[in-house]
Amino acid sequence: MSIESPRAAAWKKLPLKERYALLTRDLDWEPSYIDREQLYPFTRYEGIKVHDWDGWQDPFRLTVDAYCKYQAEKDRRLYAVLDGFAQGQGHLTLSDASYLNSIKLFIQGVTPLEYAAHRHFAFLARHLEGPGPRFAALCQSIDELRHTQTQIHTISNYNKYYSGFHSWSKMHDRVWYLAIPKSFFDDAMSAGPFEFLIAISFSFEYLLTNLLFVPFMSGASFNGDTPTMSFGFSAQSDESRHMTLGLEAIKFLLEQDEDNVPIIQDWVDKWFWRAYRLSGLVAAMMDYMLPKPVMSWKEAFELYFEDQMLGGLFPDLDFYGIRPPRHVDDAIAEKEHLSHQVYKILHNFSSVAAFTTKTPDHVHLDWLSEQYPGTFDIYYRPTWEKHQRIEAGGGRMFVRGLPQQCQVCQLAISFTEQDDRRKISFRRSEFRGETFHTCSDGCKWIFDREPEKYVQAWLPVHQILKGDCGGPAIPDVLAWYGIQTGDNGEYNGSPDEQFWRAWHDPSLRHGE
Amino acid sequence: MSVKALYDYEFPSMDRAKLFGEDLLVYVHWEGNPIFCSAVCFRVPKTMPFGEFVTSFVVPWAESDPDFDHEAMKHWRIFDELLDVADNKSLADLGIGHKALLTFAG
Numbered sequence: 001m002s003i004e005s006p007r008a009a010a011w012k013k014l015p016l017k018e019r020y021a022l023l024t025r026d027l028d029w030e031p032s033y034i035d036r037e038q039l040y041p042f043t044r045y046e047g048i049k050v051h052d053w054d055g056w057q058d059p060f061r062l063t064v065d066a067y068c069k070y071q072a073e074k075d076r077r078l079y080a081v082l083d084g085f086a087q088g089q090g091h092l093t094l095s096d097a098s099y100l101n102s103i104k105l106f107i108q109g110v111t112p113l114e115y116a117a118h119r120h121f122a123f124l125a126r127h128l129e130g131p132g133p134r135f136a137a138l139c140q141s142i143d144e145l146r147h148t149q150t151q152i153h154t155i156s157n158y159n160k161y162y163s164g165f166h167s168w169s170k171m172h173d174r175v176w177y178l179a180i181p182k183s184f185f186d187d188a189m190s191a192g193p194f195e196f197l198i199a200i201s202f203s204f205e206y207l208l209t210n211l212l213f214v215p216f217m218s219g220a221s222f223n224g225d226t227p228t229m230s231f232g233f234s235a236q237s238d239e240s241r242h243m244t245l246g247l248e249a250i251k252f253l254l255e256q257d258e259d260n261v262p263i264i265q266d267w268v269d270k271w272f273w274r275a276y277r278l279s280g281l282v283a284a285m286m287d288y289m290l291p292k293p294v295m296s297w298k299e300a301f302e303l304y305f306e307d308q309m310l311g312g313l314f315p316d317l318d319f320y321g322i323r324p325p326r327h328v329d330d331a332i333a334e335k336e337h338l339s340h341q342v343y344k345i346l347h348n349f350s351s352v353a354a355f356t357t358k359t360p361d362h363v364h365l366d367w368l369s370e371q372y373p374g375t376f377d378i379y380y381r382p383t384w385e386k387h388q389r390i391e392a393g394g395g396r397m398f399v400r401g402l403p404q405q406c407q408v409c410q411l412a413i414s415f416t417e418q419d420d421r422r423k424i425s426f427r428r429s430e431f432r433g434e435t436f437h438t439c440s441d442g443c444k445w446i447f448d449r450e451p452e453k454y455v456q457a458w459l460p461v462h463q464i465l466k467g468d469c470g471g472p473a474i475p476d477v478l479a480w481y482g483i484q485t486g487d488n489g490e491y492n493g494s495p496d497e498q499f500w501r502a503w504h505d506p507s508l509r510h511g512e
Numbered sequence: 513m514s515v516k517a518l519y520d521y522e523f524p525s526m527d528r529a530k531l532f533g534e535d536l537l538v539y540v541h542w543e544g545n546p547i548f549c550s551a552v553c554f555r556v557p558k559t560m561p562f563g564e565f566v567t568s569f570v571v572p573w574a575e576s577d578p579d580f581d582h583e584a585m586k587h588w589r590i591f592d593e594l595l596d597v598a599d600n601k602s603l604a605d606l607g608i609g610h611k612a613l614l615t616f617a618g
Contacts, residue, residue, distance in 0.1 A: 045518050192516065344549040383546045390578060401552035401573035404539045404613075412550035422544060424551070426613060428591070434525055435611040437539070450515045455525035462527045465537060465555040 020061040025054075028131035040129045046192040049257035053130025056252050059244055067139055071146060074234045078150055081230040086157045095223040096291040097162065097500035098491050103155060103228060104164040104355040105285060106216050109181045111151045112172040116185045117200060118144035124193055133252075136245050140201075143238040150234060154227045162496050164354045167482035171354055174469070175481045176460035177281070177346065179410045183457060184278050188271075190453075195267050197249040203271035206246035207313070209239065210304035211279045215286050218294040254320040261321045270449065272325030273442035277409035283339035284346055287368065288360065296371035297339040306332065327442040333418050336375040340368075344383075345412045351398040352474065354483050356491035359387040379421055396490050402461040406439035407454050408446050413439045431455060529610040534558055536603060539613045540570055543587075547577050551613065562606055563599025580618065587617040 014022070031039045043050070084090070094100070121141035128134050159165035172178045188199035204212065217232030219225075250268075253260050283297035295303075314324045343357075350357040360368065365384055369376045390397050403412035417423045427444040429436045431451040438444040447454045463469050470480025478488070486495040502508040515521045527537065536558050541551035554569045566585070574580045588595040590612055597606065608614065 041518070046516055341549070344546075348549045379546070386547060395578065397547065397576060397578070399548060399552070399573070400576045401554070403549065404541075404551040404553050414549040422546070424541065426541075428613075432525065434528060435609075437611065437613070452515050452521055452523065456523050457526060459527065461553050462537065465553065466527075466531065 016061060020063055023063040024135045025131045036129065040127055042127050042193050043129050046194050047263055048194045048253060048260050050129065051256055053132070055255065056130050056132035057248060058132050058136060059248070060241055062139060075150070078230050078234040082154060082157065082227050085227050090226060091158060091161055092503055093224050097496045098358065099223040099225065099291050100158055100162050100496065101355040101491070102216065102219055102285045102289045103158065103225065105281065107151065107155045107165065108168040108171050108178055108354060109281065110216070111148055112169060113181055113185050114144045114147040114151065116189060118148060120189050120196060124196070127193055140242055140245060143242070147235055147238070150231050154231045157227065161499070163484070163494070164487040170482045175354060177353060179458065179460050180281060181278060183410050184274055187274065194253065198264060198267040199271040201242065201246035202250045203268065203275045205239070205242045207272060207309055208275045208279060208305070209243060211300060212275065212282055213239070215282050215294065215300065219286070219290045222292045222294050223290060254322065265322055268322060269326035270446050273327050273446060274409065276331050277411060277443065280338050280342040280411060284343035287339035288343040293367065298335045298372060301335045327445065330418070330440065330442060334415065336372050337379070337416065337421060340376070340380040341414045341416070342411065345403065345414050348399045349403065351489050352478060354481070354487045356489055356494050356496065358491040359391060360384055402464060404437060405459050405461050406443050407436045407457055407459070408438055408443035410457065410459060411439060413437060415439050532610070536608065536610050538603065538608060539611070540573070541613060541615045542574060543615050543617050545577065545618060556603060558604040559602045561600050561602055562597050565603060574618070584618050585616050589615045
């Protein structure tokens with residue numbers, strides 16, 4: 001028999017709501033020896049007006065002790081799966097070694113964004129004025145750090161057997177195609193706290209999460225990658241909390257003052273297009289890099305964006321005076337083209353990437369023709385068949401040169417005009433006597449809105465030509481990128497492909 | 513509209529002409545050839561004759577496509593204007609400036 005102190009007994013009886021209030025909001029205090037403006041210097045200059053920070057609703061009512069308990073339990077389950085997979089040589093049961101190219105893209109491109117999100121939500125957890133949003137940002141900051149760690153642990157197992165997994169953190173800072181996700185997040189982190197909330201919590205985690213993050217997890221599940229899929233499950237409840245934060249953030253800001261509406265609209269316009277351009281990499285991955293595809297980019301875009309967001313979310317936001325994002329019609333018009341155009345970039349330049357690519361075979365081309373019946377055979381199939389002919393003759397076409405990049409999204413300028421899908425859409429702006437090139441009306445609009453910001457873009461191609469990336473020749477640049485022989489180039493004949501075949505065909509093993 | 517900031521927001525352009533000295537960045541696009549995902553970007557001396565620019569920069573890049581035919585290059589343009597090319601004129605003499613976009617048909 002145990003004796004409880006009267007305090008502990010009273011504590012247990014507290015209803016959840018009160019307990020939550022005591023452990024979070026009631027810990028806040030009013031500053032007495034400095035004013036609020038000094039304590040929170042970043043919450044005014046963006047022009048957002050907040051009259052009542054207590055108007056922020058927390059649907060989850062999480063406290064630190066409950067949060068840690070849930071997360072520890074999820075980690076235990078995830079690490080049990082990771083151990084089992086590693087001990088049972090689970091990597092041999094993947095659909096194909098080429099599947100791992102999508103996971104290379106993930107750890108190089110996405111995991112460092114999780115870490116960046118961890119850092120910036122920690123900043124918001126200090127600098128937002130209300131205790132409610134501060135606590136939500138704190139939880140998300142810890143989530144993002146946990147995601148970084150669990151992704152590294154999940155994917156590190158593949159580093160023992162496959163190329164391209166070894167220097168992802170350095171690569172994220174340096175390699176050309178990783179400048180696409182990096183510049184996206186740097187753009188958000190160098191904005192004010194409210195713009196960051198609309199950029200990351202709303203546009204990235206709510207509006208486009210099913211097109212940016214989830215496809216990697218679905219791809220894992222279809223291709224036998226149990227660890228990555230389990231990581232996805234382990235992150236799922238966090239992600240739903242983040243989505244709720246994104247929606248709560250936009251509604252809270254819109255409800256606080258009518259003057260906030262045009263500012264938020266502007267950010268929704270900008271960050272929809274930024275996130276959409278970033279999703280081009282995911283589109284390429286979905287249509288070209290999965291040996292067992294989940295669904296086409298077009299189908300995913302229609303289901304998750306057109307039906308769920310344009311059909312479901314935006315009619316609700318209309319109540320606050322928010323309309324669908326500017327340039328959304330350009331994205332819709334591009335849904336039959338995006339994945340093909342972006343994968344073409346990767347295929348042209350995987351000679352200088354930390355993953356490999358291959359020309360789709362006939363079965364794959366037939367699948368693409370089926371998924372894109374009105375366009376694929378006209379615009380894209382003939383080019384892939386030309387690649388097949390080149391390869392049948394023993395060649396492999398990589399571009400000997402460096403691509404022209406968009407000043408805003410940093411993708412190669414490879415997209416085409418709506419009224420002529422064979423014609424590259426070049427856009428340009430003049431600022432302080434200098435020419436700046438963009439890939440689309442969306443990116444040009446973003447550039448023209450804040451040219452002072454985007455003239456500072458670290459464009460990988462220009463940096464190489466300045467001599468700032470290890471030296472003048474491609475081998476110097478690859479060494480500076482941290483790319484080793486076998487990480488890059490063509491999949492067929494690569495070390496990954498050869499090992500995979502040997503592991504699955506004992507007659508190919510030497511010395512046995 | 514400009515950047516909202518807590519301080520004077522004034523930074524130089526990352527790729528301004530000055531940083532490339534006597535050289536230029538020039539983009540070249542082979543119109544209507546989808547085997548190239550995009551235009552290419554070169555760093556070249558302003559004083560280089562156009563003919564030499566084509567043989568030493570553009571042709572090696574265009575030869576990435578095994579069907580490339582040097583003789584078939586025609587209809588040079590700078591941005592949206594026709595470019596009256598002459599092999600012995602320098603890029604600067606032809607009015608090709610920093611970050612100009614040249615286009616040809618092949």
